[in-house]
Amino acid sequence: MDHQDTIMTELHASAVSVNGRDYSFPQVPTVVICLDGSEPGYIEAAIKAGLAPNLDRLMKNGANLLAKCVIPSFTNPNNISIITGRPPQVHGIAGNYFYDRTTGQEVMMNEARFLRAPTLFQAFHDVGARVAVVTAKDKLRTLLGKGLDFSTGRAIAFSAEKADKATLKENGIDDLLAFVEKPLPTVYSADLSEFVFASGVKLLRAFRPDLMYLSTTDYVQHKAAPGTPNANSFYAMLDRYVALLEAEGCVLALTADHGMNDKHKPDGSPDVIYLQDIFDDWMGHDKARVILPITDPYVAHHGALGSFATVYLPQSADTPSVINRLRDVEGIELAISNAQACERFELPADRIGDVVVLATRHKVFGTSASRHDLSGLTEPLRSHGGLTEQTIPLLVNRRVDWPADREPRNYDLFAIALNHVVLKHIA
Incomplete structure (x- = not known):
């Protein structure tokens, strides 16, 4: 066993402490997916239509839980809660947008300077882990990638939206479109999320990260209710990538940042x-x-x-x-x-x-x-933000030993995937 093997053996046996929570070092690649806007009914409808056999198998043989997201049930506070393992009170991101009383200005909360807590990716990267972060929209990339040193060769973070602009210096990878073998997707499309999943499969095979986070866009969910053709098509696509990701032997865990509901009058106008x-x-x-x-x-x-x-x-x-x-x-x-x-x-x-x-x-x-x-x-408008969009799916392709009397939050997902899985692969 050489020196590097010794280091990695020690890492695998150790816990990493982040924001007051301890996480075991992954024994196999651990992939967490945040399905933007995905209320439980979307997956259930696709399975009922016979379009998601891999998700069906996962839900029957792995862990199939309902969880709660943080309020406000918006993208930024929930993605950041998931990747810090803590609620907004700790990490500071309370929305996509806020009023800064100190400057008297309304500002987007997309910059890393607004983040008040380290991410799990930063903490694991700092102890030698390989980490990869792929987002659909670029608004999250700098927040999710805060603290990563791309010069180490152990960190990658990019968005599908700006995949054509990825560089080794800024993202840890270049020639991304050639690597993924897909054209640059348009931001208002299901293709943006598919690019995220396709990137994840390629990274698992070529980069072999210890931790990987894939975060999609809710473009489809804003336009299509569960069980509609467009929604079912999206989840059938997701199902195909679930099979490809699982084929690489990873622990695969899925949740959402928020649900989605109709928000319109009978005539179709926003209410x-x-x-x-x-x-x-x-x-x-x-x-x-x-x-x-x-x-x-x-x-x-x-x-x-x-x-x-x-x-x-x-x-x-x-x-x-x-x-x-x-x-x-x-x-x-x-x-x-x-x-x-x-x-x-x-x-x-x-x-x-x-x-x-x-x-x-x-x-x-x-x-x-x-x-x-x-x-x-x-x-007709579909949107989110309230209590009625707080219930979300939480799925893992392994059995888990999470306490039955404790309702999980989406920001518990990394703890569940790293600390509470039974590492025997599902049949």
């Missing part, structure tokens, strides 16, 4: 509560500031309409009275103070407003009607 207009009527123009943390550059997905909003009030406002008034608005499921929201949802107090508001299942929030460009919504 929106325009909160900024309501506050302007109550308090005067722009006295309060409504922030929609779903906001990101991909307006064709959701038109910046989601079921979670946060409100910054003027100093003179009577917050309890405002909350009581909000609770009387039809379509509002929950209105609570900053302190209550931080306690209930484990959120960072400085990155949410004075009031947090969640909508009922089929409602979404907007700011003002005049501020939303809904021209990209070519189908």
Whole structure:
């Protein structure tokens, strides 16, 4: 046994501590997939239609659990929770978008400087592991890849959206389109997620990472309900890649960042509560500031309409009275103070407003009607953000010994995959 073999044997026997949780070093490659917007009904419908035999086998013979995502049920806070193993109160990412009180500016929370906790990838990479991170949309790449040293040859992180721009220096890999053997996908397509899965298969074979994270886009889920032809086609595609990934002998674990629901009226138009207009009527123009943390550059997905909003009030406002008034608005499921929201949802107090508001299942929030460009919504709106999009699947292709009386969170998935699997492969 040479020196490198000795080091790796020691690593395999050790635990890595990240954000107060211990994780065993993987004995085989461990692949975690975050299926963006994937409520449990999507997989169930594809299996019922006979289009997902590999997922069916996995669910019957491996671990098939229901989990809860973090609130707000949006992409960034949940992906970061999964890869830090902790809720937003610890890692600091409370949405895609927030109001920075210190600068007085509304900003996207995509930059690594906003992340307050190390990722599992950084921690494992620092002790010698090989890690790979592939995202669909580039908005997550810098957050997920924070702390990785690509010059070591043991780290790769890139997005499908900008695969043509990947370099060894910035991403740990170049000539990516030739490597994956697929053309650059368009951002508004199922092809963007398929590029992620195809990349994962290639990386398992050529790079053999100890840990790999594959994060998709919810383009299909925003447009197609479970059981519809487009949705079933997407999950049939996923099923094919599940077989290819499993063929490489990995522990494969899947969850979602959030679910998805119809958010439209019978005529197909979005069912929106325009909160900024309501506050302007109550308090005067722009006295309060409504922030929609779903906001990101991909307006064709959701038109910046989601079921979670946060409100910054003027100093003179009577917050309890405002909350009581909000609770009387039809379509509002929950209105609570900053302190209550931080306690209930484990959120960072400085990155949410004075009031947090969640909508009922089929409602979404907007700011003002005049501020939303809904021209990209070519189908009746489906969106997320509230409590009704919190239930998600959690699947592993091994039996697990997770306690039956403890409801898992999506951010428990790496702990489950690394600490709680029975390493005998399913039949």
